[in-house]
Amino acid sequence: MIIHDQIRLRPIEREDLPRFVQWFNDPEVTKGLVLTTGFSLAEEESWFEAMLKRPPEEHPLAIDVHQDDTWIHIGSCGFNKIDWRNRKGELGIAIGNKAFWDRGFGTQIMRMLLELGFGTYNLERVFLRVYANNPRAIRTYEKVGFVLEGRLRRARYYQGQYYDEIIMSVLRSEWFSRKEQ
Numbered sequence: 035m036i037i038h039d040q041i042r043l044r045p046i047e048r049e050d051l052p053r054f055v056q057w058f059n060d061p062e063v064t065k066g067l068v069l070t071t072g073f074s075l076a077e078e079e080s081w082f083e084a085m086l087k088r089p090p091e092e093h094p095l096a097i098d099v100h101q102d103d104t105w106i107h108i109g110s111c112g113f114n115k116i117d118w119r120n121r122k123g124e125l126g127i128a129i130g131n132k133a134f135w136d137r138g139f140g141t142q143i144m145r146m147l148l149e150l151g152f153g154t155y156n157l158e159r160v161f162l163r164v165y166a167n168n169p170r171a172i173r174t175y176e177k178v179g180f181v182l183e184g185r186l187r188r189a190r191y192y193q194g195q196y197y198d199e200i201i202m203s204v205l206r207s208e209w210f211s212r213k214e215q
């Protein structure tokens with residue numbers, strides 16, 4: 035478990051799954067995600083079983099926020115895939131509870147994940163993919179030091195329109211020099 039101020043990142047429990055079903059069937063949330071038509075509870079359960087068989091570093095983490103003396107589960111995040119030979123990892127994040135958007139949590143969580151990637155997993159490069167029609171996410175990533183690396187042109191088709199898929203990354207040296215400042 036990783037705790038910083040009001041935020042706690044912890045392993046996902048089976049009891050969390052109904053909340054994922056609720057969030058991942060909300061078009062406002064899935065607009066920026068790969069999935070489009072949502073998940074049933076049965077699909078979430080089978081995803082959960084498959085996830086447990088993956089390496090522990092690639093298990094997504096539940097995001098909890100401490101508010102009014104209780105921890106509230108608001109989403110999930112983590113490394114989707116780590117390539118240990120080349121020391122690079124791909125990050126993902128989804129705050130499903132929209133009441134917690136635009137309050138700085140995403141920014142703080144990304145910092146915690148970068149610290150995990152560089153400070154604990156000893157990665158050289160952390161990257162992510164984001165669709166061009168997700169300016170909130172792009173702004174969040176820029177705030178913690180992700181830079182534009184490339185665009186896969188017209189790679190995402192969503193509700194009748196094509197959007198670019200943007201690749202952003204932070205290098206180890208950039209993260210540590212940013213931390214020193």
Ligand SMILES: CC(C)(COP(=O)(O)OP(=O)(O)OC[C@H]1O[C@@H](n2cnc3c(N)ncnc32)[C@H](O)[C@@H]1OP(=O)(O)O)[C@@H](O)C(=O)NCCC(=O)NCCS
Nearest residue numbers: 066127128129135136137138139140141164169170171173
């Ligand atoms: C993307 C996400 C992780 C961001 O987390 P968050 O807690 O809402 O973000 P923060 O509050 O830390 O920062 C949001 C920033 O975007 C800005 N922003 C919000 N809407 C914006 C818009 N339409 N255009 C430009 N910037 C916008 C905010 O003003 C803030 O920047 P500021 O601090 O400079 O004012 C979260 O909203 C989320 O999970 N969304 C749904 C799923 C998703 O899209 N995941 C990302 C997939 S790549």
